[in-house]
Each structure stands twice: as structure tokens, then as C-alpha cells.
Amino acid sequence: MNLDGSAVLHADPERVWSVITDPAVLARTIPGCESLEQTGEDSYRMNVSVGVGAVRGTYAGEVRLSDKDHPKSYVMHASGAGAPGNARATVTIGLEPADGGTTTLTYSADAVVGGPVAGVGQRMMTGVAKRMAGQFFSAIDDELTGRAAPVAAPAEPRPSAAAVSETGVAAPEAAAAAPQVFAGRAAAAPAAVGGEVRTLALGAVGGAALTLIGVLVGYRLGRRP
């Protein structure tokens, strides 16, 4: 299903682009990133862990970027699987200059999810997503406004969890929420900074995380009565 939303960041598009694609920044701002590696041109693999309710667990994710139009837009293809479930999403991200030198980040996502995580109820998943997004955006904005926190110590990489069996009842509504959960997890804990290759990669994945989180927020807002 399609999910749309936006977020306002306190810097112009050029700076936002540089930040959301700066691995060093994203290493500090994406909670839960445990390991990360480049697997090809604009494609990366990362392990993230999330710690809320039934969506607790480690997910192995893959992210690929395409149609990059600096500093205006790009398309991200993300997929992930973990004990709680599996998810797939295609997200188009756009950056627009806004008043007072700020940037409006818009996103449009098409997501599918399966596994038990698809069954925990959308209110719960959007609740998790809202919280993750809040953390991520404030961290990014702190970077942009120079109020960033010190870097956390590197965490030990963990093996990625295998995808779980389908229950066969991934309701469309619930399905929409899962990628959010996947991303929400990616944004859930202090992150690590790695070597050069990883550093490069972090940029794109950071964008992926941000975008998916954005989806969550947009989804959440979109559902408000």
C-alpha cells in the first residue's frame, strides 16, 4: 500500500542532503544500527535491533538507492527480515526548500510486510514508529543545529536473524505498518561508526532509515481521526 508524509528539518536542502547521506552523522543518529557493509554500487546490508513489545528483535536489512538527483530526490528500495517478521518497501524521497532556510522532506512509500510482526496491530506498530521517528528526527536536527551528542562506543556486530514463517494472515493494514517497524528498529539504539567502506555506506542506509521512519510518521499522522 502507499504511504505519504513529510518532516521539517532546520537547514537548507543542500545541508540536509549532506547530513542524511553523511555516514558519520547517521552512525550517530540511527539508533540500533549494529553492523553495516557495502554489497555493491549504492547497495548495502545492515543489521539493526529494536526493543519494543512484540516487534523486539534483530533484523537483517538490505538497502539499494536509485534515481539519485542531488540534492532534490532519490528512490530507496529496502527489505529486511528478522525473527518478528519480514518487510519490503520502495520509497521516493524529496527535499524541498522551505521558509526560514528549513527543508521539507517528503516521502512516498509502497510497503509490504509478513510474519508475526504483521499481526501485532497497527496502533501498536504506529506507536512504535512514532517514537522511533521522534528520536531520529530530533537527533538529525541536533546535528543540523549543532546540538549533537557525543559518539557512542562501537557495538559488537551480531549475526542477522533468519526470516520467520508466515502465519498466512498479514492483513493489508497491518502489513503497511511493518516496514515502519523494520525501520523503527533500525532507529532504536546507540550506533557504531566503522571503517571507510562502512562509512560511505552509512550515508545511504541512513537515508533509508530516515525515509522509513518518515513513512511511519506520515502513516501515523495520516491515520489520525
Add this chain to the structure above:
Amino acid sequence: MTTKLFGEPVRRREDARLITGRGRYLDDIGAGALAAAFVRSPHAHARITGIDVDAALDVEGLVAIYTYEDLTGPLAEPLPVLIPHPQLHAPRTGYPLANGEVNHVGEPVVMVVATDRYVAEDACDRIVVSYEELPAVVGVDAARAAEHAVHEEIPGNVAARHHQETGDVEPALAASPHTLSFTQYIERSACMPLEGKGVHARWDPDDSSLRVHTSTQASTSVRAAIAAKLELSLDAVEVVAPDVGGGFGVKIVHPWPEELLVPMAAIALGREVKWAEDRREHFISSAHERQQRQEITVGYDDEGRVTALDVHIWHDNGAYTPYGIIVPIVTATQLVGPYDLPVYRVVVESVYTNTVIVTPYRGAGRPQGCYAMERTMDRIADALGLDRAVVRERNLIRPDQFPYDHRLTFQDGRPVIYDSGDYPGLLTKLKDLVGWDAVEERRRDAERRGKLLGAGMALYVEGTGPGPYEGGHVQVLGSGKVLVSTGLTSQGQGHETVFAQIVASELGVPIEDVEVTTGDTRRFGYAVGTFASRAAVMSGNAVALAARGVRAKALRIAADALEVDPQDLEIDEGVVQVKGTPGASIPLRTVAVLSNPLRYAFDEAARQATQFAGPADDSRPPVAEGDAPGLEHRDYYSPVRSTFASGAHAAVVEIDPATWEIDVVTYAVVHDCGNVVNPMIVEGQVHGGVAQGVGGALYERMAYDADGQLQNASFMDFLMPYASEVPDVVIDHQETPSPLNPLGIKGAGEAGVIPGTAAIASALEDATGRRIAAMPLSPTQLYDLVRDETTERTAQAARRTGVPA
């Protein structure tokens, strides 16, 4: 029925298990299951403006949170109107989880699933639901006034206008020598089974099958409802009613939201999920019954014979009508009781209120109907200065009038035609049993002791055993064990005992060899349910027919083996023998073995059925054409219409004029349910019914305030009678067999509760000389009633004191 077990007071076989803690109730199942808990509406009528679950996310052990948005397909539609009726012109049902609006306190809004119930409740506490309150409609009079609507699009709050008449009532009333009119009320009560509702669901992802245990009175229909609502194939769903700790009607309603939501969660999460209703939940989100406003006009002659009866009732059906208008129909059609009424017209307006739904509670509209009819008889007697027993006697249907056609249509859509009965016989027995003619003497004796004594009586006829059908399966195993199953469920009535008695009697086997299974769709897939005093009539006859089929087959096989004519065989104590020829016999268990020709001898018994075991007729196939392996038979009983049981109760009350405490000093019951399978169980049913009747007459009420908040939603405040309040009951039996079924039986489940309110109201009126027009009556209300100068005095009181009323 000549065999000795039928009609004997066989001790209940289930009791040892149930009273020593070896029963298996819903909450005994699924120890490792996740627990569900519900956020329920705190308002009687409101719009939901928001649901914030954020604070709940931090609860350790939280697994899932579901709201209406998570419901898909048929599950997102309103719950079914189980019993549609042309006169139910504005049916409404709720959603499994509230969809934007709540219509009574207790309506489920959010379901939380967690590692255990405590965690689930903690998460529920942290979920914030915002509401925009709407005006609440509480009580039948408020619904009638219709200043506000429960459902916006139904401004008059009327769900149904049920109307039946047997003639032109106005001219009949106009031509009557006397007429009188009055209005009276009866309050709400509820079933209050010891065990509340409960559901456990287990999903097997490997074969995509669902097994649900639920504390229900209708497992086959719950199965069908789950399959339909969750879009599963019927064969992928099994529903089992384990031991059920009482039902009394509330568990015939289905599917309850929880019966759909718990399986939904089990499937979504791939985990076992369980919900066990707590007492407060039962008070505010299960079902109630009884509240009615009754406006009655009766015409009668100088002898007190009714010439015409016109009844207009307003029936409070609560917020929704999932069970249709069954209760109004039952009130309308059972009101006439044992009386021969020339012309009768009844209108029941079923109205919506912002309170818990109203569905059948033991008696199911009959106590209200009996209250209307019997209080009318009391009024006629009072007006004419006649003995209340005499007026009743003059109006009774005579034994030679059966089958008696009331020209009404019953809850099963069939005509109200009384099959058999002896009502004058009931009345005579009742007067003797309670000492009706000695009441004045007892009154004087009580006066000497400073007490007010009064007596009252009430008669009833109860339509029992409505269709459409029940089925039974009987199978004799090679071990000699006899397996009996029926789809209808048990809630402690003693089905294991009575069905075993019936089969043992029909088949000629020791009752110890008989094992009965009820309410398990894995064993028997077709059934209707346990309600309307129908288990003994419906499943009793079904298992009897199944047993007769097994007997016929056993005699045929034994006749071959013994080379005699089946006519010459009999079965006794599990042995088929040639009549009058000792020794020429074959055990039924051996017949069972022989009924299934075998190639492989897996044990000694099987060896007898193998191909080289004995001489065989080479010209015939081992299994004859049209025959089947195994000594078993399945059969169904489907009645043309209901049977009509009857009874008469009398109560003698003593009132202490200092405290106005009410003591029921004598309670007499004469009961007629046709042939009795087990008199001990029938008496137990009567005792339990009387206890609920007394509770409904003197103690129980649902104390809703004007905002629709239930003020007494606990056993501290809702007064169920203890053994200390339930009077000793003296019982006399009368047996007029039903011509409608093979066993000649009628139902007995609800009988005891029906006349309680009417008889006790009559006794209170007799004791105080004050008109009693609202029940139940507490000592405080009685005190106020007597103190109030404007309270109407009875003519009888005036006659006694010589003061004109």
C-alpha cells in the same frame, strides 16, 4: 420404556469429577497461552475521538494491541443478528471492537494481548481512549419517552413491534361485565453463572487449522460463526465446550466479540491466546434480562372468567438486538399460561437503551409473562372477593381440551398448541401441598407472633424442546464400551447421567459401560444448542433413536451368529441372548467385533473377526450391500413443534413489621414435565430454578444510574440469594407424557424460575394489603410502600379490616 434405568434417581456421574476439582473449565486450558484483556467503554453512550496506545508500549510483556482498524473482511462488519424476524424492523448489533461509537458501559474498544493477564491489564490501564459523550437512554420508560435516541437513525428507540391477537379484542372488552386495567414493572437481573465466559484459541500453522475452546451453550454454531467471520473453511475449525460452570442463557448468545477476537489474535500471532472473563466484565459486558413495563386490560364475568385480555408491553432490549426478539415473543406467547382465553391481544415494543444487551436468561421472557397473567388473576379475585385459587381454577384449560390451540405463533415459528397436561390436577395438588385452605389460620397465628403472613400462587405453562433438531451417535466398541455423543452442550445439568440412562435403557447395557460426550464438534458436527429446556427432549430422544438403531443392527448380527431369528433375541446387561434359552448368547462386545470384518488380528478380540476365524457364506460379501462396518448408528430427532411442560408454585411469606424483613417460610412446587428420566435431576433443576426465582423476586436488580453506570457490578452489591435465603422447597410431581416424542418427555430446565416473582408478589400483597405493582421488592421498598398513604390498598385488605379501600 420398561428397562429399569429410565425414571430412576441415578446419582449424577459427573459430580465426583466436578466437586473434587477435576473438572476442566476454560481457564484450566492453555496454561502457556498469551492472555487477552480488554479496554471497555466507561461511558453508556459516546463517540470515540481518539485512541492513544503510546504509554502502553513500555509495558514489559506486551505482545499486541488491536482496535477496530485491525479488523478485516466480515470481521469488520457488525456482529450477526442471529435470529432475524419480520417484526424486528430496526435490528442493530455492535462490532467486535467499537467502530467509532459505544452504546453501553462495558462495550469492548481495544484488545490487548500480553504474556499474562496482569501485564495485559497493566497495558490496558495505560491506553488512553478519548470520548465525546452523548446523552444516555437508561430504563424502559426513558426509551419509551425517546427524548434521546440510542441509535441516531432510530429516533423512537423501537427495535421491534411484536404483535399477535386471537380475535377482536375491543368489542370483547366492551361486552365484558367487568374490566380492569393496570400497569406494572419488573426489573433487570442476569444469569450470573459461577464461571463467566472464556475463550482459548490455538492456531496450527502447519495445517492451517484452528481449535477453539469456549465456555458456550452452542459450540457448533460458534464454529460456523468463527469460520464465516475469519473466512476459514469449516473443516479447518473445531470448537469444543469444555466443562462449563453454568450458562443459564447468557452463553447461548454467540459469537461474543471475544469468541472472534481471541482466535483472530491466535492466528495473527501464531500463538495460543486465552481470555477468561472476570466478574465485573460479566456484569457490564455480557447480557441481562427481565425489565418490562406491562400495561394490562382484562375483561371478566361475575364468576371471574376472563372474557378478553389486552396486553401492551415495553421490553428493554438494551443497546443491541443480536438475539432478535426471542424474549418478547416468548413473553407474548407464554403469558397465556394454563388458561382458556376467548380473546387475547398482545403488543410488545422492544426498545433500545444504553445498557447491556438483553438476551434469554433462564425463563427467557416467561417469568415476565407469568407475572402479567398471574397478577391479573389476583386482581380479578380481589375485585370480585373470590379465592385466588378459585378464579384460576375457573379459567383453566380442561384436560379434555388437549391438544389445545392458542392460535399464537411460538419462538420456533410453530403454532402454540399445547400437547398435553392436567392443569386442574396441578392446582389440586398445589393446594394440598401448601395447605392453601389453612392459610387464614396461619395468618392469625403469625399475627399472634407479631408477624404479617401472606400466601400467593402462580401457575405457568412452559414451551420446551423447540426444534429444529438435535442428533445423537451411539457406538459399541470391541471392548464393550458404549460411546454416546451429541452436539448439544452441557453446563452442569447432568447430561452425562441422563443420556447414559437413556442409552443404557434402550440398548440393554450396564450404565457403567456408557460414556457420553457433549458439545465437541470433533465428535458431532450438527447441533442447535442448549436453551429453552430442550436438552432432554431433543438430544434425549436423538440418542434414544441412535441406540435403537444400534440395537437393531446388533440383533441382526447376533441372529446370524446364533442362527436364530432376531425376533427371538433380547439384550440385557450387555449380552445378546435367545429369549428363554440360557446359554444361547453372545456378548454385545463380540457382536461389535463381528460387525467389522478384519484381515488383521491386532488383538485377541479382533482375531474373532478375521477371515479364517470361522465358517463364512462364500456367496455373500463380508459387508452386506447397504450395510457398514462397525456397531454404530447416528440418528436425529426433529419435532413438529414444542412440548409444553407445566407447573404451579405457592409461596407463604412472613414479614417482620419492625424491620420489614421478608421471609419465605413455605415454598411449594407441583411440577409436570411428562415422563421423568431422572427425578433427582429434575428436582435439582427445580431447586435451582426456585433459588433464581426468589432472587429475582426479592434481591436481584441491575442498579443503573441515570448515566447508564451500573452501580452494583459486583457480588458485594448485587444480591444473589445464598442457601440462607433460599427457602426449603417441597415438590410434588405430576406426569402427563408428551405425545410428540418417543420418550414422552418435556423439558424441566427453566420451570423452577418462572412463577417465583408472580407468586411472591401475590404473597406480599396478601400479607400487607398493599398493591404490589413493581418487582423485585426489597424490605426498604416494602417499608416505604406501606408508609406511603397514597399506596393502593387491596379490596381484600379492606374486607379484612372492614375499612373500605
